[in-house]
Amino acid sequence: MRLVVAGSPAAAVPTLRRLAASDHEIVAVLTRPATPQGRKRVLTPTPVAQVAAELGVPVFEASRVDETVTAQIAALEPDLGVIVAYGALLRRPALDTPRLGWVNLHFSALPAYRGAAPVQRAVMAGDTETAATVFQLVEALDAGPVYASEPFTIDPDATSGDVLAAMAETGAEVVARVVDDLAAGTAVATEQTGDVTLAPKPTIDDAHVRFDEPALSVHARIRGVTPEPGAFAHLGETRVKLLRSAVRPGGTASSAPHLAPGALGLVDGQLLVGTADVPLVLTEVQPAGKKAMDAAAWARGLGPLDGKVLA
Incomplete structure (x- = not known):
């Protein structure tokens, strides 16, 4: 089939590469415009735009x-649109432009966590399971029928950045299977059921x-908002x-040292809060104006920790 792929961040790159290596033809990539990046504010194309240029695929910003x-x-007469974290909503008639419409890779077990930050919210909630889901894009937010959903286990110490990077690879394979099924005419979509969050x-x-x-x-909050915001x-x-x-091994109320909320303490070479x-x-911190560093080393540089409280 003739595909248009829409996406912007690094999480969309595995799908772009996977489809580029398939039997289908990517006729164009749609991505967000270049933005100023770094201290020097250098105008930088999105990760998807950079890979599309590498692959020789036309790019619409x-x-x-x-x-x-x-x-x-x-004008490109696409059969299907594939969207992964493009960063903007598609409305009709754009939704109806490809012959088969658009499919969307979403990083949750829909209808849970509809919206812009499904991985971050799942990690913040302390969830241990989520899914990479491919569904038919409709005008309502992440509400279309589901073609496929691949379960994914969230590591208890993984940040949302860690989880998203791993799920992007898993999701790329799910997308590829759905695209192949749509090309063969065997794809079946099922309406979403359950509670919407x-x-x-x-x-x-x-x-x-x-x-x-x-x-x-x-711990879940720290993991969930890392790396952004x-x-x-x-x-x-x-x-x-x-x-x-990290959660202290064997950290029960009876065995762990008592520390008031936010109070710091060095125990067995570890910084506890x-x-x-x-x-x-706390294993890694970054004080204002400094580079990331080992948390215990940072604490040792503070002198006596009595009375020092994070708030």
């Missing part, structure tokens, strides 16, 4: 799919870690990014 973009896509992008307020929650909840707390006037954490129940291990 657009922040929204208007009449002009729709006409450009229609939403997954809006985490805010800065979501990223501010509260230590008056249980350790597992604090980035977990943080304050030590006095200093903002500290919390990059990695108090929570509502048992202490949590």
Whole structure:
């Protein structure tokens, strides 16, 4: 089939590469416009645009799919559109332009976590299972019938960035199977059933870690907002990014040292921080204006930890 692939971030790259290696033809890639990146604000194409250029595939850059973009896509006479984290909604007549419409790879077990941040919200909630789901795109948010869904186990210490990178590879294979089935005329879509939950992008307020929650909840929050928008707390006037954490082995209320919520302590070479129940291990931090570093090494540089509290 003749395919148009829409996507922007690195999570969409595995699907683009997988389809480029298939028997189908990618006639164009649709992606968001280049944006300023880094300290020097260098105008940089999206990861998808960069890979499309490498593959020699024509690229349309657009922040929204208007009449002009729709006409450009229609001129290519595509059989199917494939979308993975493009970053903008498609409306009719764009939805109806490919002969078979559009399929979307979504990183949740729909109808759970419809929206922009399904992986982040699942990790923040402490979920241990999710899924890579391919469904028919409709105008309603992530509401179309499902062609395939592949279960995925969330590692208890994985950040949302870790999970998304792994799911992008899994999802690429699911997309490839669905595209092949659509080409063969054997694909079957099933309407979504169950409770609908939403997954809006985490805010800065979501990223501010509260230590008056249980350790597992604090750990899930840190993991869920990493790498974006980035977990943080304050030590006095200093903002500290919390990059990695771990639940202390054997950390029961009776065996773990007592630390008030947010209080710091060095035990057996590990930096612990108090929570509502048992202490949590901080393994990697980034103080303001400095590089990421081992959390225990950072704590040793603070001097005596008595009275030092993350808040």
